Amino acid sequence: MLKIRSLTKTFFPGTPNEVRALRGIDLDLADGCFAAIIGTNGSGKSTLLNAVAGTFLPDTGTLELDGHTITDWPEHRRATLVGRVFQNPFAGTAAEMSIAENIVLATRRGQPRGLGFALSHKTRDEIADRIRSLKMGLEDRLENPIGTLSGGQRQALTLLMATWLRPKLLLLDEHTAALDPKSAAQVAVLTKEIVTREKLTALMVTHSMQQAVQLPDRIIMMHHGNIVEDYSGERRARVRTDDLMHAFDRVRRRDLFDSTVAETVLPQYA
């Protein structure tokens, strides 16, 4: 479904602030695969998602999605294939508009606008049905402005909107990180439900080891713009949060093992 080859992105190249955010990423994501991306701060997780969504064009490398070579596609064109949810529950929805209006707006993205917001009964029923599946009681509040909802409720709705048209790829960037623990757990479970039910292909960035272990089919660890671990299949099946913590530890220790350490310890291996 998604095929990434030798993808690189350097910010501020040739300046003292140069950041090699992606250093040659190769990644194949099978149709229907739900993968988590974990990694230290600044390891390039968001940059990778942005590169796939088309926020910027990569320096080198190619991107293929659903059989299309999208490397040169602008962001709005990729949006016809890609759904996104960000960390901030207040992004991606219009606070003063009602739940129903927000949904109509979101679900018509990329399609010609209809005649304002006069919703047919059929549309209204369909919206209510889908919102009922969130089990948050929001189906009775379709006319309420979305700004009156809690962060967790808003993030659940954003998720629903991003997946309404069954995108070829769903990108989630720490979409539960700004929520209180209970809402975060609720949205995490909902994510799994929707991705499974709709058989979506998804990439989810998370800092929660628990989420990484509980939700996805595959776990990818990034460090310094590279993929350093890829747990899938049997290895994925037996991975525990402890193993992920150890893997983090390993990459951190590797960074600390510099040439001065080598000079000091190697003579102690006579």
Add this chain to the structure above:
Amino acid sequence: MKLTTTAYPDRLEIKAEGRLDAAWAEHFLEATRRAVREGHHQLRLDASGLEYLSSAGIRSLLQTHREAAAVQGSFKIIRAADFIVQTLRMSGFDSLLALDEGAVATDNPAPKAPAKHAKAGGWTAPGMDVEIHPLGGASAPLRAANLGRWQTWSRVNLAACRELELGAERTALGIGTPGQGDDLAAHLGDFLSVGGCTAYLPGDGSEAPDYLVGTGQFVPKLRVADALHATGPFSHVVRFQPDDSGSALNIEQLLDAAFATTGARSVAAVILAEIDGLVGMAWAKSPGLIAADSKPAEFPAVREWLSFSGERVHGGDLALVVAFATTEALPQGVSIPALPSRKDWRVHAHAAVFPFRPLPNGPIEMAPTVQQLFAGAAPQALLHLVEDDRPALGLGHSAFIRGACWCAPIQFTSEELS
């Protein structure tokens, strides 16, 4: 609840004032655990100021009793008011009461039991309080040998890897694996063995060591690329803790104790101690996979092979260390690296880390103690200890707080004994 502790030469009294109930039980237990950890194994609860004792409180008393008994210590309640006596009687735990002890006039508190300074020669045990116990074994040096003789960083000749039996009488460390053939090449890693218990960290990216424990007819064996080993009973056990300065001890100080105690210039030492932190390395990838024409020891390639602890690790845990140390010239074929802080010493040491548990005081025996350790919990880490003496950035030495150092004089032979 308020807790006040007073140390006497033969016991530690903890005076509890207030309510010992569910809200305070855990606090009380933490205090008694800390006391046991610090070597106070004869505990008394002065209950004269206790106003209330709930079931949760009783449970914490029983737990303290159990934990003190586990290190051959004791826990009794003294000066209990009538209602405490009644409460304990009704719940059937009056065996915790020592009714007569409390009546005895209290002697003068001694802030700390004086250590027995049965020290050797002119050695003064700088920085530590020690108790030295001979173990009654022969004090003739044990024969020690180097088996396998792999030159670090060279390609491993798999055919030259030798089988080493690791029975209860043997003390060993080195690089080996239980596997054969391809397995051997892919899984070589650091190991140590004491009292028939072997811990090894496969050099295949494993985080946790594996272990083999000899029982009855079963004697663990490893194929080793390189190993140091000595066979026979150890001559002494040195019980140690920091002196009044409270500074944790490094391996150099403990080996100094081993040299002084045995009077030998080559020693084997087994240290079991609470640690303040270890500094060490482990094989991230089996050295059996080193290719003939590669340069694995060059930076940054070496990072593929060795993993560095990166900081002082495992503070508060228990470490089992096997060390071979010498101040004399080694025979042909035996090699041990020089200690950076003391160039005239050659030391090779491996450490296995276990969850903390208190050790009984006094002259504890090596093999049974180590067997109990392995029976109680699996080793959590295994390291080849190094000193990081880089200026400013260096992590320094591994540091030990309190424990036992068994030692034996050894004599290295150039023969490749197995």
